[in-house]
Amino acid sequence: MNKPFIVSASIADPLLAVPETGKAILDAAEATGLDLLVVGRAGARPFDAQVVLAWAAPMSARIGLVATVPASNAHPFHVARALSAVDFLSAGRTGWSVIPEGAEQGMAEDMVGAARALWDGWGSDTLIIDKASGRYLDASKVKASNYEGPFFKVAGPVNAMRPQVGQPVLVVDAAAAIAIEDADIALVDDAGEATGATKRLLKVDASADMAAIAARFEAGEIDGVHFTLSDAMAELPAIATLCADLREAHPAGPGNLRESLGLPLPATASNQPDGARVPEIA
């Protein structure tokens, strides 16, 4: 069983959304070996993170791209389509982090439920793309989810293919006012915190005691660490040094973001077994 030591960081620097400086930051994040780059954070959204991810997809090769999505300024139909596209363009490296920011209570959870229902409207093996028979897809695998929540009522099907990761990796900040029982990753302030997530990353800074962190990881209390960057170009090299030993001992695996981090689709979150497959055409 793959159990990598996961290293994550969030960035909310407006310079990420300017190509010259953004490229330098992205390259540094990739060179650091970050598994997850969370773009934007609660209280600091100087850009549309979904658009930054679109730009970052061809500019990066390995890093997981996580878009912060504000429940108050987005709609699940648009989000489902945008993140599906990012996922294909990045060959399965997409995540998202819904933040309640300014939204009524329950709206962030509803956003998660609605978008997941839309992604699940397309089966993992919908695409056929066979020129000889003329069959492009298997229509029996496409369903209108008819999702109805307290804030969002979305019929579907969405005009976007199910992502290769099935559903983008869902990252939640345990400190945020959002209750998701089946997230993929929770960012926690305290290793003992109860979460409904598959894995937990401890929020730390550059002064972290890595020996203590290693002990907690070995004991199965945490699955990795999360840094909140304020000066990315200065902080990233230090993070690389800090985490080098643990990463070398517990590397991420091959494959898409879910496979490499050992994150199966939560059974509670999806009615489909896995991500979309695109048949290769000779």
Added chain:
Amino acid sequence: MTKQIHLWAFLQGIGFYPTAWKHERARPAGVFSMDYYASVAKLVEKGCFDAIVFGDQLQSRGAGGRTPERMAMPTLDPVTLLTAMGAVTRHVGLVATISTTFNTPEMLAERFATMERMTGGRAGWNIVTSVHPDTAGNFGLDEMPPKGERYTNAADVVAKACELWAQMDRAGPALPQGRPVLVQAGQSPQGRDFAARTAEAIFCPAATIEAGVEFRNDLRSRIAAVGRNPDGTRVMPGLSCVLGGTEDEARANHKAIMDLADPALAIEYLSESLCCDMTGFDPEAPLDHEHVIANTLLPAADVARAVTPAGEAGTPLREFAMNFMLNPRGHNVFIGTPEQMADMMITWRDEGACDGFTLQPSYMPGGLEDFVEGVIPILQQRGRYRTEYPGSTLRETLGLSPRVEDAA
């Protein structure tokens, strides 16, 4: 100075023809990979096109609730695609379609501002109000708001978005163009009126040179009537093509594309176009036009015009559907040699039928390759088309004022 031709590349999905994905030079699985979009974007930039444009829908295909099996779909989200293509190019403009009916000004202003910054000032907004009845249910509505209401709201949303962009520009980082270029594609009197007040470029169908002249003259007079300069708006009708070394070869190439159509695909495509599922009908029986008119989701009068003559004549469904595939969208389709195509384009430009064209390749990427390699060098040799970009922003490429100083 001879009149220069502007060119846009409309790259929706896998090409102009519904059969296009089955062509031997088509890469239908490519629409799910970055490599494909990167190579296409670089080819468009090599061809010095003003911009890449994507249309958009806010519903999946599925007439009568049945998803078609034989058509290339779904496509990916246009803003995402264009931003990613912008990351691997330096000059080509990027025009994304976004609906004013199903986005708040805050949502779309934030999206476009980020795209505008990340692409160094190459963003354009094709403003639509959405029309398909299936869209409503994806946004919690039982039915679409009426057209008049949609256009009134569109004007408000555009005004509010421009205010937001002015604020964002002042707050920094700067928006290189001040705001995205405003593009419109409405055909109805309401659409034309909206375009006259708002648009800096217009995408439209014009099947003949006469239709092009009529449309462009009408738009220019409407623009002047609201006190704007008609020379500040580019009219860019759609144009598809099938090329060959000789006329006969071009016709054979066109026939080969048509021969890829099987009746089942044609009937699925017809069902989608008329918003009425006809896949359960006997293809050899006469077209049941009354059923179509009674069950379509589109305005019944429009559909009746399309189906009644054939229905009354007893035309079999299969035959009607196959004919419908020939040119269903009302665009100019050119079949001939690259020289003939260049002649035609220059004539349209000189006669005032357009400022340029929105090229819709017959299949992808082959149809685009043929045009870039065959037609563009001829237009350049004749001094009618640029050989390099004049600047870095879409406004500069279109020959508009370099920057909107006060977007609001």
